[in-house]
Amino acid sequence: MELQKFNHQNTITSMEVAEMIERQHNELLKTIRQYINYLAEGEIPHGDFFIESTYYDANHQERPCYNITKKGCDMIANKLTGAKGTIFTALYVKRFEEMEQTLLNGISPELQAIIMQDKKLVQHDERIKALEETKYISPLQKKELTKMINELVIKACGGKDTQAYKKVSKKLYSSLNHKVFEKFSISQRAEIPFIKYDEAVEFISNWYPDFDQKIEIKKLNEESS
Helix, strand or coil: CCEEEECCEEEEEHHHHHHHCCCCHHHHHHHHHHHHHHHHHCCCCHHHCEEEEEEECCCCCEEEEEEEEHHHHHHHHHCCCHHHHHHHHHHHHHHHHHHHHHHHHCCCHHHHHHHHHHHHHHHHHHHHHHHHHHCECCHHHHHHHHHHHHHHHHHHHCCCCCHHHHHHHHHHHHHHHHHHHHHHCCCCHHHCEHHHHHHHHHHHHCCCCCHHHHHHHHHHHHHHC
């Protein structure tokens, strides 16, 4: 297995991975593209996992492929079951470790120590980032968002005592909540990621009723005046 370095990351090719997991290369490419789509939905850069590239086949035709980082291999391995997943994990982990050791062997002990310390800092930052991405907003932040939504709906209806508020406020609450849930791929406001709180505030503050809702609100309030 040949290890390569792209964007300062050690990688192996998708052709090699396909051979290791005993799959057709085209099928693996489809799977990787699906992973990339999932990452895009979560606004996660796929370059940390899969790097687009090309290779020349036996007929000297240029074909698409991916250079896969260790994180990318982790993602692929997580979807494999049984012996196949275990064997693949053992193989790629061993090869990435060999690559790192080869790089270290060619430098001074002092520089090795600096690199190892830098690696520990990167791993620490990655753990912190992972915790932030999985941590949800606090109860106080949830309360603030709820207050914002209430105020927006009341304002849209022309006040809490209006006929529009009495008749369509529930529909507006439902519409706004649905947009928030769809935006952040959640089922309740408490699941908004902590690191996306400011984004949620901005998204909610920019909400307004759609055209049909505005017409309905205006009609109800005019009828009661």
